[in-house]
Amino acid sequence: MVDAGSTDRNVLDLRHERAQIESASDAILGAAERYGYSKASRFAIRLAFEEAVTNAFHHGHCEIPDTPIRVEYVVSPEEIWIAVEDQGVGFEPDSVPDPTLDENLSLPSGRGLMLIRTYMSEVVYNERGNRLEMTYRMPGT
């Protein structure tokens, strides 16, 4: 986990509304900027966050669209930890087809999880598959 000596942290329940999602994203990225994360790092974090939130609503809450998801984050000088949890039935992350295979390239969906795994230092799902914890480590640490 992270050093609690110098951190920004919060727990949020987000509805599927653009303003709420952007507010959460802005809070995380604002903290990241204050702690010295580069533009490239903030791009990565923002992309992974947006993909995780989209997946939670689109897949996790497709049957319960008015239900909020829970987002937790801790931003420190060493790393940024974000958890996104939905109330859906979950899924098996390893069952998602590889979108970079030739036969999948022209499919319009299925790239979100791959992008999260590429841009974040660590990505962990709980056993049910409805809670994602991802960590971005400050480069060089």
Added chain:
Amino acid sequence: MASSESRLRITERKSVTCVEFMDRNILDEMNVQAISDEIGQLVDQADSPRMLISFANVDHLTSAALGALITIRNKVKGKEGELRLADIDPQIYEVFEITRLTGLFNIHDSTDDALKAFG
């Protein structure tokens, strides 16, 4: 040309429909769907569409935007048209590389380069 609801700036240059995004962030699904529908209508209106999409004003996008681009590309290809992308920021270009979509799309450094490449 753009309607009051449009998120795009659309011009015609050398018989090519040039599309620019007015949003710096192509992020949420609803926004992307609206953009995709609008570009899709442009494709529908042409017998053999020749389209250039410029990312000059785009700082950020998500996989939903990539999906919309693929749908547009498939639609253009279905009408034996031509689609080219241009002015992609290096960090966004990296997203195309990571997802291997650089092999699916014709991507150019600039709008001028893309326009020269149209048959």
